[in-house]
Amino acid sequence: MTTLAILTAAGSGTRLGRDLPKALVTLGGFPLVVHAARRLASSGVVDSLVVTCPAGLDAAVRDVVAQDPHVALPVRVVEGGATRQASVAAGLALAGPDDDVVLVHDAARPLAPPQLVRRVVEAVRAGHRAVVPGLPVTDTVKRVAAGPPAAGGLAVERVLETPDRALLRAVQTPQGFDRGLLVRAHAAGAARAGAEGLAATDDAGLVEALGETVHVVAGDAAALKITTERDLLVATLLLEEES
Numbered sequence: 001m002t003t004l005a006i007l008t009a010a011g012s013g014t015r016l017g018r019d020l021p022k023a024l025v026t027l028g029g030f031p032l033v034v035h036a037a038r039r040l041a042s043s044g045v046v047d048s049l050v051v052t053c054p055a056g057l058d059a060a061v062r063d064v065v066a067q068d069p070h071v072a073l074p075v076r077v078v079e080g081g082a083t084r085q086a087s088v089a090a091g092l093a094l095a096g097p098d099d100d101v102v103l104v105h106d107a108a109r110p111l112a113p114p115q116l117v118r119r120v121v122e123a124v125r126a127g128h129r130a131v132v133p134g135l136p137v138t139d140t141v142k143r144v145a146a147g148p149p150a151a152g153g154l155a156v157e158r159v160l161e162t163p164d165r166a167l168l169r170a171v172q173t174p175q176g177f178d179r180g181l182l183v184r185a186h187a188a189g190a191a192r193a194g195a196e197g198l199a200a201t202d203d204a205g206l207v208e209a210l211g212e213t214v215h216v217v218a219g220d221a222a223a224l225k226i227t228t229e230r231d232l233l234v235a236t237l238l239l240e241e242e243s
């Protein structure tokens with residue numbers, strides 16, 4: 001029985017304001033997707049990798065990931081879709097019958113440590129069929145009313161509730177699943193995959209929508225998500241600390 005990791009790298013990453021897709025932006029001289037792939041490989045619990053890539057960039061992504069000496073795993077590259085959900089579905093289509101565990105990990109979290117990867121896989125192999133890493137939330141979080149902000153002037157939103165912070169977790173990747181459950185969750189949610197406003201922002205959300213249980217294991221601050229230039233600066237510092 002084997003573990004397949006789907007590494008999502010098909011996003012455009014426009015918020016970083018580069019000409020390059022985010023996964024190919026470099027951190028300490030290497031693309032984000034390479035950092036993420038190295039850590040998945042060095043966890044020792046991943047058997048093969050499927051990387052989702054932006055249209056037309058298959059060869060570029062294959063070159064940087066498959067030829068990296070620290071990614072000693074079989075690597076396949078598949079073109080992603082219009083949303084992250086669609087990209088994961090494209091990767092999941094390549095899972096084989098022996099891949100009993102599937103991890104889904106974002107190249108946008110390049111420094112997720114090998115211990116975190118192992119923790120997630122261990123929890124799935126212990127019988128928890130859907131596992132996400134999560135961190136306690138330090139900010140107080142408010143739920144606000146849906147709807148566009150007021151046109152012109154100061155944008156204000158109406159607060160609906162303040163959930164108990166002690167029970168909130170900020171969820172990261174890699175997320176780990178029993179393959180059959182993840183396939184069923186993506187099939188059931190397929191109608192949402194085409195549009196950004198409808199699509200699931202994580203895979204556990206699709207499992208929850210099925211009514212199935214999702215478990216949380218301890219996350220890791222190093223698994224931060226790169227969205228802005230500031231995140232890239234923080235990641236650069238963390239990388240320097242690692243060496």
Ligand code: C5P
Nearest residue numbers: 008009010011082083084087106107108
């Ligand atoms: O854009 P965001 O940072 O939320 O994307 C999360 C992850 O999903 C990134 O690693 C990105 O490359 C990936 N993604 C994808 N296909 C899309 C959109 C995002 O693989 N259509």
